[in-house]
Amino acid sequence: MSIESEVSLDGTTLTIAIKGRFDFGSHQDFRNSYERFYKVPDTYIVNLKETTYMDSSALGMLLLLRDHAGGDEAEVRVINSSSDVRKILAISNFDKLFDIN
Amino acid sequence: MAEIHLDPKVLSGLQEVMEGEYPKLLDTFLDDSQKRVEALRTARDDAKALGLIAHSFKGSSGNLGAVRLAELCRQLEDRSAKPVPVDLGELVDKIDQEFARVRPLYEHERQRFQL
């Protein structure tokens, strides 16, 4: 598991990429990945391209990020999810809270 | 080849380590060695006993810088462990003679210090 985050050059977008398992073990790293930036970006992108597994605590972490990003006003996009990960997001109906594609 | 009997560097090292205890170390060694030489004579025909005494004697003479004595003890220890019995009497005599040779050297060293 590894989590990397970077801000776009214009400072408006923060992209968080999760490699491997996205579960309770990633909790602290995931929080650090967005809390360490001083400036608050407009858009958050969670890139799940290399995420192999996701459990319900990962869903909880996405909720934390959404809360951090402003709750109902937040713009959080979840991209590149594999079919397995997408199934988990679909069962939880997280598409009602996040822009998932 | 000129054989070294007593390594002076070892003695100066010991003196540095032992400080005030140095004369006592020499006394202890001489006393201990005397007992071992006698024990070797007594055990002359018992290879196993000779081996054990030689092993121990090798250790202390090595520590005290009696290089040749330690080497003779090593030979005795080695030969005592041979499966075919060999005559060890000659080596016991050599050790006896070597101790007789280094003993005055240690006593001389000892006299440099007054207790």
Place this chain on the structure above:
Amino acid sequence: MSVLAPVLEPLTILIAEDSAADLLLLSTIIRRQGHQVLTASNGEEAVEVFTRERPQLVLMDALMPVMDGFEAVRRIKQLAGEALVPIIFLTSLRESEALAQCLDAGGDDFLPKPYNPLILAAKINAMDRLRRLQATVLQQRDLIARHHDYLLHEQRVAKAVFDKVAHSGCINAAPNIRYLQSPYALFNGDLLLAAYTPSGDMHVLLGDFTGHGLPAAVGAMPLAEVFYGMTAKGYGLTQILREMNAKLKRILPVDMFCCATLLCLSAQRRVVEVWNGGMPEGYVHEITTGKRTPLMSRHLPLGVLLAEAFDDRTEVWPMAVGDRVFLLSDGVLDTADANEQLFGAGRLRQVFAANREPDHLFEEIELALAAFRGEVRDDVSMVEITLQPGQSLRATGQLYADSGQSSPLDWSVSFEFRAETLKRYNPLPYLLQLLLEIHGLREQSGALYSVMAELYSNALEHGVLGLDSRLKRDAQGFAEYYRLRNDRLARLNSGYVRVHVQVVPTEVGGKMTLRIEDSGAGFDVEQVLARPLDIDRLSGRGLSLVRQLSSDVRWSDGGRSVCVEFSWEALA
């Protein structure tokens, strides 16, 4: 001795050596290095001194009289137990076999003769580091073991407390529920609750909290309280869901929530009403055709959305006697094999397809999971509820503790519930509470609630919303009916349901008259009542039920007003 490595902390060191000169030399070196020295001149003495003084480190000559170093080391290691007492062999042994013998006996290192004080000091320090490391490891291991015991104890206590709360419902008593739960499933966040409503319907909740351990279990308590409390008072699924969601949203941290399926199984009405937020799909299994209708997750889990945004829409499916509802937790589907492949819904469907005897379904799923993985996970929950006829109506006795001496016996009250209220408020629990102030009615609370619920929903659905019950004659129309119901209710902006209650004392006890009026178009009472009492069709069951449960039912005002009476005798 400035050249020597500094000593961290003075140690007590035992030296066992039969050569007096070597012993003196070594003791002096070690004392100069700042340690305390104990001496022994053979193995037996070494064991004695060790037993008495418990030194932290031992320097041991290999060949000694009385007892040699190898035997002494074996005994000392045994005496030391788990603690590491490093032993350094003092040896002029040169054969590798003899050196190996030192290690086999339990020695940790060697020091060759003649001694080198620098190497000796370095070895003592290195061994001391190992000794400390081992001591730390042991200390932490013991600490972890103590914490673990403590945690297990807490879990046992919490489980005992929780079992009392969670199983206060009918999960174990109801003949038509079968369930399978790993013993500590609760501590993996799984929760299974079941209880009867006042009218004899059954509410079942299968939930799965995020996370594991106690944090996952704490949310279960308030959830169970809401579930049992509101079910017993006659609240419907939507009110219970709203309350659960609001409560969890209030008490749980942002990243915790509860996936849940909540259902209401009604044997009287032959329907199951379902809300699924985040659980794997369950199934309604039609026994005659073998058809399985999936109960899909349509919502976000409980505890995620604020009350304003929460979606309480349920789905309703018809059921025949003998049909079954099957629910499961993700522990079933996420059971992974050695290659991290998940069991998955596909394999579950294969088990369904192969199933011949519905009563053996659980065992077959368990077998399939075991064959897939080798052992079943400890967060597997499954429940199956069968629709059985003749569920007796239950009195909600446990809700009341008063003696009934102060029952109000001569009063009346009228309510008018208008569009905005009809949309989101269910007045029945409140009305039931009010009526059960009358001691004489408590015996009949089940029948009373069923009749009230039926008449109220008739007034709302057929009256105010203008829905035709004949739509429900087949499964497709049935779904259409409930879709229309939701749509029309959401857009409702006029209309009313009025409820009038009149209570009067009689010579033998008392009488309660309940009249319900609606703003709808009315219906042809003669024609509807001319239909035979029909309990197998999907439609029209409600009126049959009312006519069975109350002796006197009268319609007036072109079907817009209905009146029933309940009487009771005073207690002796």
